[in-house]
Amino acid sequence: CPRVKEIHQKAQELEKKGYQVVIVGDKNHQETKGILGNIKEGIVLGKENDLKKIKLKKRIAVLSQSTQDIEKVAKITSLLLKNCEELFFVNTICVANRLRQKEVEKLAKKCKAVLVVGSRKSANTKRLYEKSIRLNKNTFWISKPKIKKERFSKFTSIGIIGGASTPYDDLEKIYKILKK
Structure with missing residues (x-):
């Protein structure tokens, strides 16, 4: 994704300007590792509690893994703001991912059940699932387009959404199974 390359460049640029680069993301995700690999010193925050484990400098720049949840990034950024003199924030969450999250x-509020379709290894599919399950306990993570219609027959309305790399054909197959 060209957007990820831009995040790498922005992190380098901000570090050169004297900012401590803080990345809101999953420390084991390839994208986050890639950002860290392009700067000399960087900190990854995966959750609010991680703040207790780090020492912040006076000037920090906050970026995020492109698939992060905007609410999580906002919470961590507001906590960081209380602990530094200067904070430079760059919204690096992918626009398509933000739209999917919204x-x-x-869907979670409107439908009786939600099917989140995508790989178990996909960070953005994981975010969609987490967001949906918080709002609707009848959320199911579907990794393959092979489902049993009977499993979902009790629901009067079902929302279907896919992660960024989920083939449209997979969504179509699931829709057709449910429509039978």
């Missing part, structure tokens, strides 16, 4: 919230 859409899954609507």
